[in-house]
Amino acid sequence: MVIIPTEKKFDWRRPPFVLFFLVILNVLVFFFAQDKDEEMINDAISRYSELQYFDAEWNMYLNYLKEDGVADKQIAEYQNLHQSGKTLELSYYLLSDLNFFEYLRYNQVRFDEPGSGDYWVNRSELYDLISSTTIFGHGLKPKAFSPLDLVTYQFLHGDFFHLIGNIFFLVIFGFAVEAAIGHLRFLLFYLLGGIAGGVLFLFVNSQSPSALVGASGSISAVMAMYLGVFRFRKIEFFYWFFIFVGFMRAPALWVLGLYIANELYQFATVTDSNVAFMAHTGGFIAGALLIFTTILVSPKVLDEEYLEKEEDLAEDVKARDKIYHLLGKFSFKTAISAIDEFEEKYGSDFELRRVKYEILKAQHNDNYRLVALQLLTYEKPTAEELDKIEELWHSSSFAQEELxxxxxxxxxxxxxxxxxxxxxxxxxxxxxxxxxxxxxxxxxxxxxxxxxxxxxxxxxxxxxxxxxxxxxxxxxxxxxx
Structure with missing residues (x-):
C-alpha cells in the first residue's frame, strides 16, 4: 500500500534549505563514508570461510544465544538455516554480532578453538574489520548501544535503493512541512523523530545482533507532521492499493490511523522482512506528538498563508485530477467517459488508456480488447510504457490475430x-x-x-x-x- 500527498508543489519563495541539506548529507555519507562497507564485510566473510572457523564456533554461538536470552523461535530459525546449509548467511550473523566475540574470549576454557593457525589473532582481525565499517561503527546496535548512535544511524543506509527510497519520501513530504513550520523546528523534529524510532526499535528488538540504519524513522516523523499541519483540510493523495491506483481527496488526519495500522500489521505478519517497522511506527508517533503539541501550545507557528494557498493548475492537469477523483469514488463508468473526453480534447494518453483497459477488463466488458489493441499500437511509448506494453502483449493472446x-x-x-x-x-x-x-x-x-x-x-x-x-x-x- 502506498499513499503519498500531491497537494503542494515547491514554493521557491520558501526554499527548503534544511531539506536540501539533509538530502545532500545522506548522499555524501552513503557514497563517501560508506563506500567501503560492503567490500569490507564481504572480505571478512570470505576470510572467515577460508579459515573454516564456522564449524568450531557454531555450537558456542547457540550457547551464547541461549545464555543471552534470545527467544527459542529465533534460535530455531538459525538452526533451520544451519540444516539448510546456509553457512554464509549464518557466518554474517556470527561476525556481525560483536558481543559474540567477547563471549568467545570470556569462555575460552569451554571453547575448543581451531588448532590450525593463530586463531585469536585472526579472529581479532575479523572483529576489527567488521567493527570498523560505518554501519557497525555508527549504526544503532541493540546489543552494543551508544546514545550517539541514535543520531548517526539516521544518516546511514543499507544500499543504494534504500537511500533512494528514503530520499523520495523525504522530498515528497519534507518541503511542505519545512515551509509550514520553519527551518530550525523542522530539523529538530526530524532528528527527534529518528531518535524516537530508534528507541522503539531498541525496545522491541533488544536481542537483535544487527545494526539498524536508515532515515525511515525520521521520515515517518515528517510524514506524521505533514498530516498534522494539514489536519482536517481535504488534500489530494495518490494511492496504490493492489490493483487500485488513483487520486483521492480526504482530510489529512484520516491517513494517520491508516498508516500506523498498516505498520503494525506489517510488523505482526511479515516475519522475514529487513524493514524496521517499529522504527517507522516510533518515528510516526513522535512526529504526530511533536506537531500537535506545538500547535496546541503555539498555534501561530504554522504558516497559514502557505497552507491555505491553492495551487494554480493547468486545464489538462485539472481534467486528469477529475478522472482520478472519480476513480477514488469508484465511479468507473463516469471515469471512462471522462477519459474519452480527455483524449478527445488533449490527445491520447497512455496511462489513462491503460486505466480504462483495467476497468473494462475487470468488468468483463469486451471493449477492453479494443483498448488493448490501442495500447499495443501506441505511437511513441516511453521506456517504462514499453515494459507495460510487453506485459500486455503476453497477456493478450487475441492480439496476435487481431493486429x-x-x-x-x-x-x-x-x-x-x-x-x-x-x-x-x-x-x-x-x-x-x-x-x-x-x-x-x-x-x-x-x-x-x-x-x-x-x-x-x-x-x-x-x-x-x-x-x-x-x-x-x-x-x-x-x-x-
Missing part, C-alpha cells in the same frame, strides 16, 4: 529497444510464418542482428543478418508481398 501485419511489425520494431529481445523474436517468427517478406520486414531482421551483436550473441547475430539479406533480395524480386 495487422504492419502493426505487428511496428510493435516488434519498438520492442527491440528493450533489454530482452524475446518478444521481438516472437513477433518476427510469427510474421515470417505468415509469409511477410517486405523490405520493411528485412529492416527488422537487420535491427535484430545488430541488437544481438551488441549483446555478443554471435549465432543469432549471423542468423538474423542472413535472414535480412534473404528477405531483402526476395522483396526486391517481388517474389513475396
Amino acid at each position: 495487422k501485419n504492419d502493426e505487428l511489425l511496428q510493435l516488434a520494431w519498438k520492442m527491440v529497444t528493450l533489454s530482452s529481445l524475446k518478444t521481438s523474436e516472437e513477433i518476427f517468427t510469427m510474421l515470417y510464418s505468415r509469409g511477410m517478406k517486405t523490405e520493411e520486414f528485412s529492416h527488422l531482421a537487420r535491427k535484430l542482428s545488430v541488437a544481438f551483436g551488441e549483446r555478443e550473441h554471435d549465432a543469432k547475430c549471423k542468423r538474423y543478418a542472413t535472414a535480412a539479406d534473404e528477405i531483402y533480395e526476395r522483396s526486391r524480386r517481388g517474389l513475396f508481398n
